[in-house]
Amino acid sequence: MRVPGDERADLGAMVMRLGRRLIAMEEPILARHGISMWAYIVLSALRGRPTRTQAALAAAINADKTRLIPVLDDLQRRGLIEREPDPADRRVRLLSLTPAGRDRHRDVRADIRAAEEALLADLAKEDRAAFLTALEALSQVG
Amino acid sequence: MRVPGDERADLGAMVMRLGRRLIAMEEPILARHGISMWAYIVLSALRGRPTRTQAALAAAINADKTRLIPVLDDLQRRGLIEREPDPADRRVRLLSLTPAGRDRHRDVRADIRAAEEALLADLAKEDRAAFLTALEALSQVG
DNA sequence: GCATACGATCTGCTTATGCGTACGATATGT
DNA sequence: ACATATCGTACGCATAAGCAGATCGTATGC
Secondary structure, eight states: OOOTTOOOOOHHHHHHHHHHHHHHHHHHHHHHTTOOHHHHHHHHHHSSSOBSOHHHHHHHTTOOHHHHHHHHHHHHHTTSEEEEEETTEEEEEEEEEOHHHHHHHHHHHHHHHHHHHHHHTTSOHHHHHHHHHHHHHHTSOO | OOOTTOOOOOHHHHHHHHHHHHHHHHHHHHHHTTOOHHHHHHHHHHSSSOBSOHHHHHHHTTOOHHHHHHHHHHHHHTTSEEEEEETTEEEEEEEEEOHHHHHHHHHHHHHHHHHHHHHHTTSOHHHHHHHHHHHHHHTSOO
């Protein structure tokens, strides 16, 4: 029951709170897999759609292109991504997941999905589906 | 239609993206009203439920209690909040909105709500309601 | 061939944030 | 009265982020 002065919080506030909650949830999972949040984001971005330039990758995941470099260095050193000059334009580094990178991403993602499912389990079934649909739509750039 | 490798993104990624989008949307509104994000958050927190201690306020809005102080100083200097020692325990500063603070918050909030509505207008009506219900539930601390 | 543009990389500046410490004023338990 | 704890406040430190400039290798238009 709503009473005056007890309306719902701003969208922004709620989304931010949920975001913090999700990050808190994911952090131990990532730590357990020995991978940083940025590294996981990179693996996710690269999965299925190898990116042509690092600048494009940075833009896609909303990261600073200079800050991204150490992350890529590390992932490459650990054999999780490949980064080779484009034969057609050797300025460009073609980025792609190695099989090991793909596996790692799959494993981490499985754990994260499981935790997410546990969260969503509290919701009514119809709300849950609508929530995901809406969230997907609203999080699109357009 | 979903094809393999084109599943939905992680919850965390979508929520974060939406959060950034909302912040980008709110920033010009807040600037137009001459108020910072933190100040707005404080006004929102104080609206309707005056807080007994500053530490409690900081905890409630997920802020650092030392960083909060300049924000409160500023809000007080501008006559938007009151901060007086609790007669019953003079260590404590009782925080509350002044009428001006209440008005300011109402005005800013109206603009932010309007922008939010514009965002949500893209959604199907049922999705919209379910989205808000679910978001409200998921953003709760418990 | 040369000027110009572009991608990746490195460095440094600036700001925001989280965290710990210290201190003064005030309450409270003994 | 005195020891101890709590609140607000100030200060410093370490980290992370956004941003700008410089460099180097490489492409491309003229």
